[in-house]
Amino acid sequence: MTANHSTPGGALDIVVLGEQLSLLPQRAVLWRTRKMLIVADIHFGKAAAFRAGGIPVPHGTTRANLDALDVLIAAHEVRHIVFLGDFLHARTARAPATLMALQRWREHHPDMKLTLVRGNHDLHAGDPPAQLAVDVVDEPWQVGPLALCHHPQELTGAYVLAGHVHPVVRLAVGRDSLRLPCFVFGEKQATLPAFGAFTGGYEIRGGQDEQLFVCTDDRVFIYPRQV
Structure with missing residues (x-):
């Protein structure tokens, strides 16, 4: 695996x-x-699903996810979207408003190939x-030399x-710190950050044989190896 400089x-x-794969700041490949x-x-x-369980979290996360997909589709002439697992969060995620938003989005992209x-x-x-x-397959789903999996x-x-992991890395300067999503690339496998707008993250440090690529709002940068 070799990395090149950031692109436009x-x-x-x-x-x-x-x-050649492009790691996008929007947490996608x-x-x-x-x-x-x-x-x-x-x-x-x-x-x-959280609201169904009585937890008053904000509305609009499904729309935010769909809008984010639309931005990438338009920018990169995408013809096929592959979801690496966890498309719907739970059975209680099948709220009418969620399913309607998904259906309307699909109607705007009738020729888009979707695979889960x-x-x-x-x-x-x-x-x-x-x-x-949506075409649904079990892992591993091999495309060329890559195996697309959830776990x-x-x-x-x-x-x-x-x-699956939702990796994030903590960056600190003095007393200030923040957590940012990251890609984790090792010798034989890579883990993508969670794309969803309401998913949280699992803080990692990275192994000796792993390279972290951190996402900010507008770019992806190489994070020093953790020894």
Whole structure:
């Protein structure tokens, strides 16, 4: 795996097994030659699930996720979106407003190919409604030299892109600190940050054989290795 300098739009290009991938500040991977956008852990309807449980969290997270997808589709001429698991957060995420927003978005992108690699939340929430026309596959789903998964794992003969962990890294200067989402690339697998707007994050330090790529609002940058 080799990394190149940031490109216009703040992306950072890397090469994995001969394939160039663009790490986007919006916490997604763009596989330009395939016009494929890869996102992990979007968790549609998570806020609705919390409200169903009596927790008064804000509305609008599903719309925010869909708007973020629209920005990337328009900017990069995306023709195929792959969701690396956890499409719907839970069965209670199937609120009418959530499903209606998803359906209207789908109607605006009738020719977009959508693929979901099932994750742990999908096992409980169930597959997306049939009218969304999402192809659903089990992990690992191999595309060229890459294996697209939900759970991080090592596979023979393929480089794994996965989600599930929601990795973030803590940056500190003096008494000030902040947590930022990051991509984690190792020798045989990579973990993507959560794409969803209401997902939280798991703080990591990175292993000796791992490289972290941190996302800010407008660019991705290489974070020093943790020893």
